[in-house]
Amino acid sequence: VGPDDGILAVESLRKEFGGLVAVDDLSFAVQEEEILGFIGPNGAGKSTTFNCVTGTYPPTDGTVWYKGEEVTGTPPHEMVKRGMARTFQSFAPLEDRSVLKNVALSMMDDKLVTMDGLLGEFHDEARAICERVGLGDRLYQTPAELPHAGMLRLELGRALGTDPDLLLVDEPFAGLSGPEVESVSDLLLELRDEGMTLVVVDHNMRGLLQLIDRAIVINFGSLLAEGSPDEITDNPEVQEAYLGG
Ligand code: ADP
Ligand code: MG
Numbered sequence: 491v492g493p494d495d496g497i498l499a500v501e502s503l504r505k506e507f508g509g510l511v512a513v514d515d516l517s518f519a520v521q522e523e524e525i526l527g528f529i530g531p532n533g534a535g536k537s538t539t540f541n542c543v544t545g546t547y548p549p550t551d552g553t554v555w556y557k558g559e560e561v562t563g564t565p566p567h568e569m570v571k572r573g574m575a576r577t578f579q580s581f582a583p584l585e586d587r588s589v590l591k592n593v594a595l596s597m598m599d600d601k602l603v604t605m606d607g608l609l610g611e612f613h614d615e616a617r618a619i620c621e622r623v624g625l626g627d628r629l630y631q632t633p634a635e636l637p638h639a640g641m642l643r644l645e646l647g648r649a650l651g652t653d654p655d656l657l658l659v660d661e662p663f664a665g666l667s668g669p670e671v672e673s674v675s676d677l678l679l680e681l682r683d684e685g686m687t688l689v690v691v692d693h694n695m696r697g698l699l700q701l702i703d704r705a706i707v708i709n710f711g712s713l714l715a716e717g718s719p720d721e722i723t724d725n726p727e728v729q730e731a732y733l734g735g
Contacts, residue, residue, distance in 0.1 A: 493558050494558055495519035495555075496520050496522060497522045497557060497687050498519065498555070498556055498687075498689075499519045499520075499554070500517060500519070500552065501552055501554075501555075503515070503539065503554070504551040504552050505535070505538050505541075505542050505550050512538040513535040513538050513542065513711040514710070515712060516552070516711065517713070520656070520687060520689055523687055524682070524687060524703040525679070525682050525687075525688045525690060525701060525703050526689045527689075527690055527692065527695075527698040527705035527706070527719075527722075528690065528691045528706060528708070529691075529693070529695050529722075530693065530707060534693075536660070536693075539708075540658050540660055542554070543574075543658065544566055544574060544658065545563065545564045556574060557573075557655075573653070574654060574657075574658070575650070575652045575656070575657050575658070576657070577645045577646060577649050577659050577660050577662065578645065578660060579660045579661050581645050583633040583645070584633075586632060588629060588630045588631065589620055589628050589644055590616050590629040590630065592633065592644060594612040594613065595648075596648040596649070596650075596651030597651045597652070598612075599652075615651075616651065617629065619647050622677070623650065623677065624673065625643050628640060639665075639666055642662055646674075650681075655685075656687045657681065657686055657689075658688075658689045658691075659678070659691065661692060661693070662678070662690065662692075663675075675701045678690065679701065695732050704716075705722045707722060707725075707728055709731055715727060715728045
């Protein structure tokens with residue numbers, strides 16, 4: 491893996507927390523306009539990998555390239571400016587602001603805008619994104635008024651507000667019903683068809699296989715398998731680890 495392997499390339503990534511090795515010598519690349527599934531059981535190191543790639547945590551070791559440039563350890567706001575966005579598994583929208591304002595806030599970048607000026611500048615764009623993620627009828631509700639699925643949609647909306655080229659989505663289906671999973675999957679596919687690149691994390695492989703072009707499977711912070719959905723499903727090691735043989 492090197493700088494020119496796809497939109498995102500990760501080489502020998504390692505992240506330690508004290509004595510715990512959360513990510514161990516992990517290398518992978520993400521190709522432009524694909525949906526890459528990032529699969530592994532709870533605690534495998536998926537979110538930590540996102541955190542290292544997006545600058546939330548500095549890696550202990552390893553190299554990250556984005557759009558051909560080395561970005562190892564670059565802070566999150568800088569990565570957002572370069573066109574990389576991510577959603578968080580546990581996230582904190584501004585509780586006393588509306589859905590619309592929360593999405594508009596994500597568009598601010600480093601512009602100097604007051605809370606009151608915010609909607610003047612970003613209203614139409616923020617509203618379009620809210621509609622896109624299925625919150626068009628909840629624009630003026632606060633996050634606390636949203637059902638669980640609505641919160642996940644808001645988190646997606648806030649990521650889309652930064653106008654990303656690469657979107658890292660952490661467990662977008664957690665706690666969703668079948669139809670809700672399908673609806674969010676359709677949205678992610680639409681984004682891909684418009685030219686966005688996506689990495690989608692899930693601990694449940696079956697739910698993801700319909701959606702993704704390719705998957706990598708990690709276990710204990712290391713790469714276990716990589717390939718098409720069929721190759722992943724047929725891989726004996728994966729079957730043993732995740733599908734119960
Ligand atoms: P996943 O997202 O695949 O469920 P994580 O990346 O969240 O897994 O966690 C991988 C391992 O790293 C786990 O053992 C977890 O407890 C540990 N870990 C994650 N974040 C931290 C942190 N900030 N401090 C200490 N340990 C952490
Ligand atoms: Mg996680």
